[in-house]
Amino acid sequence: GAGVSQSPSNKVTEKGKDVELRCDPISGHTALYWYRQSLGQGLEFLIYFQGNSAPDKSGLPSDRFSAERTGGSVSTLTIQRTQQEDSAVYLCASSLFWNVGTDTQYFGPGTRLTVL
């Protein structure tokens, strides 16, 4: 596709349930990023993938969060045993390479997660 796509656009879940968020990056982009944006806050870096390398998980807020990227393309962010504080907009972005300073990241529309 022409841009980054994410699904679902909205997800309402009950506390304690698991959720999966999907991201399809721009074709050919090797780097993929997940961010979280809580109300009124800036983008919180969660995890990123560079090509087929193991992801950097140091930004994940807890061990309930995990992400994988299959075949160097589509990525899934999984949140287990959701908590109310997980409610936020989850944004995915991709860039041609992982090279902060020379590459622009292109964002998907986000998934708004609401945990009741």
Next chain:
Amino acid sequence: EDKVVQSPLSLVVHEGDTVTLNCSYEVTNFRSLLWYKQEKKAPTFLFMLTSSGIEKKSGRLSSILDKKELFSILNITATQTGDSAVYLCAATNNAGNMLTFGGGTRLMVKP
């Protein structure tokens, strides 16, 4: 083409010094400017600036945006060795579908 430029590239100071990091941007339909601190790999969010002339402050760190001159500064007063990191500036557009990073400023604070 959207561009974010940071200066200086690197900076070495001693504990207690005050530093000012610069970020200039040229972004079509600019919306916000963000500052991050990167110590290991994943950057840590510091500030988001949307309005011109309003200082944001967190402890010894403060930042301000000038939308007329298209730049932002990040000030760190009474620096400590724990402030040593790469400081990244990034700009978003109105559509919220692009985030352009600057090259970063590497700050080293010596005891």
